[in-house]
Amino acid sequence: MTLKSLLKQGTKLMQDPRVLKALQDPRVMKAVSKGFEIKGKVQQHFDQSVESLANNLNLATKAEVRDLKRTIRKLERELSKKGAA
Numbered sequence: 001m002t003l004k005s006l007l008k009q010g011t012k013l014m015q016d017p018r019v020l021k022a023l024q025d026p027r028v029m030k031a032v033s034k035g036f037e038i039k040g041k042v043q044q045h046f047d048q049s050v051e052s053l054a055n056n057l058n059l060a061t062k063a064e065v066r067d068l069k070r071t072i073r074k075l076e077r078e079l080s081k082k083g084a085a
Contacts, residue, residue: 054061
């Protein structure tokens, strides 16, 4: 299934009165909320596991690369200021 067809089906589903009625039920909303909460916890655990593995293998993590890029940009700005002065 393509993303376009999934979005089309999702839109069609959201227009169904039965779905709208179910979404108004506090129990359903609580279950949906709990699902998102669990997804977030799983993602956080996965990210921590990947970071730990990267550290054990002496690989740079995404956060470390981002920090290095920031530092490089900062140093480049400082060099360009000193070169202009």
